[in-house]
Amino acid sequence: MKPSRRIARDLLHLADHGALGTLLAGEPAQPFVTVMPFAPDADSAPVFLASGLAEHTRNLDLDARASLLLQADLPGEAGGVLAQTRMTLIGEARRCEPEAALIARFLRYQPDAERYLALGDFGFFRFHPRRARLIGGFGSMGWLDAAAILSPASLSPESEAGLLRLPSMRAAPGFIVLGVDGEGVDLRRDGRRERHHFAASLDPGRAEVQLVALLGTIG
Amino acid sequence: MKPSRRIARDLLHLADHGALGTLLAGEPAQPFVTVMPFAPDADSAPVFLASGLAEHTRNLDLDARASLLLQADLPGEAGGVLAQTRMTLIGEARRCEPEAALIARFLRYQPDAERYLALGDFGFFRFHPRRARLIGGFGSMGWLDAAAILSPASLSPESEAGLLRLPSMRAAPGFIVLGVDGEGVDLRRDGRRERHHFAASLDPGRAEVQLVALLGTIG
Numbered sequence: 001m002k003p004s005r006r007i008a009r010d011l012l013h014l015a016d017h018g019a020l021g022t023l024l025a026g027e028p029a030q031p032f033v034t035v036m037p038f039a040p041d042a043d044s045a046p047v048f049l050a051s052g053l054a055e056h057t058r059n060l061d062l063d064a065r066a067s068l069l070l071q072a073d074l075p076g077e078a079g080g081v082l083a084q085t086r087m088t089l090i091g092e093a094r095r096c097e098p099e100a101a102l103i104a105r106f107l108r109y110q111p112d113a114e115r116y117l118a119l120g121d122f123g124f125f126r127f128h129p130r131r132a133r134l135i136g137g138f139g140s141m142g143w144l145d146a147a148a149i150l151s152p153a154s155l156s157p158e159s160e161a162g163l164l165r166l167p168s169m170r171a172a173p174g175f176i177v178l179g180v181d182g183e184g185v186d187l188r189r190d191g192r193r194e195r196h197h198f199a200a201s202l203d204p205g206r207a208e209v210q211l212v213a214l215l216g217t218i219g
Numbered sequence: 220m221k222p223s224r225r226i227a228r229d230l231l232h233l234a235d236h237g238a239l240g241t242l243l244a245g246e247p248a249q250p251f252v253t254v255m256p257f258a259p260d261a262d263s264a265p266v267f268l269a270s271g272l273a274e275h276t277r278n279l280d281l282d283a284r285a286s287l288l289l290q291a292d293l294p295g296e297a298g299g300v301l302a303q304t305r306m307t308l309i310g311e312a313r314r315c316e317p318e319a320a321l322i323a324r325f326l327r328y329q330p331d332a333e334r335y336l337a338l339g340d341f342g343f344f345r346f347h348p349r350r351a352r353l354i355g356g357f358g359s360m361g362w363l364d365a366a367a368i369l370s371p372a373s374l375s376p377e378s379e380a381g382l383l384r385l386p387s388m389r390a391a392p393g394f395i396v397l398g399v400d401g402e403g404v405d406l407r408r409d410g411r412r413e414r415h416h417f418a419a420s421l422d423p424g425r426a427e428v429q430l431v432a433l434l435g436t437i438g
Contacts, residue, residue, distance in 0.1 A: 017300045019238030019288050021250030024309060029248045031240030032352075033288035033307055035300050055307075055352060069238050069252035080331040081236045081254050088252055088274075090243060112299040133251075133274060 005148045008134055011087050012044045013186050013195045014072040021067035022059035039109030042153035049113050052121040064092035068127055091130040098124050101157030108178045154182030154202050168212050224367045227353055230306050231263045232405050232414045233291040240286035241278035258328030261372035268332050271340040283311035287346055310349040317343050320376030327397045373401030373421050387431050
């Protein structure tokens with residue numbers, strides 16, 4: 001995997017929230033930026049839950065064009081905000097109706113959203129990236145296309161849920177597994193999100209063995 | 220001062236950086252969000268330094284319409300990112316040519332920018348807010364107009380620089396004064412920015428007395 005692609009995908013999995021840019025309803029071409037918690041779906045596209053009362057929801061219902069800025073404290077980064085790796089996605093954010101297993105995955109990454117879901121007036125959106133601008137610190141930058149950002153799902157949300165229910169998964173000490181995908185596993189430990197990569201891409205027929213082996217290396 | 224106005228102004232002074240929304244050059248009405256460190260100028264409008272190589276700079280030179288999302292860890296706030304106070308400014312970001320005293324003020328707030336200034340290919344922009352959407356935690360939200368966001372400068376950057384050079388300012392222990400305005404003083408302590416408010420608005424004729432009195436209360 002090219003380094004830039006690895007970084008892009010790590011950001012999609014490690015960032016708890018992004019800054020969502022939409023077009024303000026009623027004002028021609030006026031950008032409008034809001035805070036947006038999200039979770040990566042099975043192919044790593046950001047999925048989020050938006051209030052029917054929020055400006056960005058009204059904006060997206062009128063014009064789906066959007067941008068999402070992602071930033072995460074990657075290991076080994078220090079200094080000001082401009083020294084940190086970040087990525088700007090551009091594309092469209094459209095309403096979606098996730099299946100139950102994807103909603104469960106979303107809530108593992110975003111447990112606070114449970115109370116919003118209970119309110120009823122919230123709906124799911126999926127961000128469909130077309131391109132991304134990746135900046136890996138000062139002077140290192142470039143564009144990525146959608147194929148370099150997303151990864152075809154190796155595991156459906158149902159298969160992932162089945163894996164996470166296996167008895168061999170119960171032993172995981174000191175962390176909570178949030179999600180499993182073809183390239184790695186996301187977990188929360190001491191309140192922080194971590195991503196750990198499989199040595200070889202996930203083979204769905206050997207997923208349990210690979211997953212248990214990877215989790216065994218996390219100390 | 221209305222509580223919402225006080226919060227808006229605190230955010231402008233306490234946020235180290237924002238998420239800047241612009242319109243991507245060459246793509247009609249495509250939002251594009253990037254990280255932007257800034258500092259409040261004498262009337263609290265955000266001023267920032269942008270690279271000639273950056274997308275947002277090219278975007279703003281073609282269309283000044285922009286948005287700036289501000290968020291700061293205000294005292295007493297806990298919980299997820301949606302529980303935090305934040306504000307979305309909308310308006311225009313236009314190039315400006317700050318006087319030397321304003322550049323010095325900017326560098327007190329953003330010392331890392333010194334090396335960018337030295338590179339030469341950077342220019343200053345000023346964000347001219349037209350309106351702002353303020354969200355003070357879940358369920359508390361409203362619009363503010365420009366008059367409620369900005370405050371006419373009580374002190375010019377030169378007068379501020381004169382105040383900061385006074386012998387009575389030398390004693391300040393344990394913190395660095397970043398800026399003084401009609402309503403308060405911003406400082407950096409233990410790597411964090413703080414804002415402290417004057418009991419009564421600054422009277423330029425008594426500024427030194429008021430400032431020394433306020434700094435004396437900071438322990």
